Amino acid sequence: MARTLEGYRTGILNRYDYPISSGPLEGINNKIGAMQRMAYGYKDKDYFIAKLYALHLARFALIG
Numbered sequence: 001m002a003r004t005l006e007g008y009r010t011g012i013l014n015r016y017d018y019p020i021s022s023g024p025l026e027g028i029n030n031k032i033g034a035m036q037r038m039a040y041g042y043k044d045k046d047y048f049i050a051k052l053y054a055l056h057l058a059r060f061a062l063i064g
Helices: 002-007 009-017 023-041 045-060
Strands: none
Touching: 002 009, 023 045
16 A cells, blocks of 8 residues: 555645646536436437536626
C-alpha cells in the first residue's frame, strides 16, 4: 500500500494546493443523462438540443 501511495503522492498533495472539484461537471452530466432518458420519444434532434441549452441557461442566467 505504501508503494501505491508513493506513486500517487504528487497528485494527493496537489489536491491541497489546488482544491478543484469535478462535482459541478458530474452534476451537469447527470442532468444531461436524465434528460436523454426522458427524451426517448422526441422526434426532433434540434428540440432536444434546445432543451439542453435551456437547462444550462436557466442556471447561469441568475449569476452575475
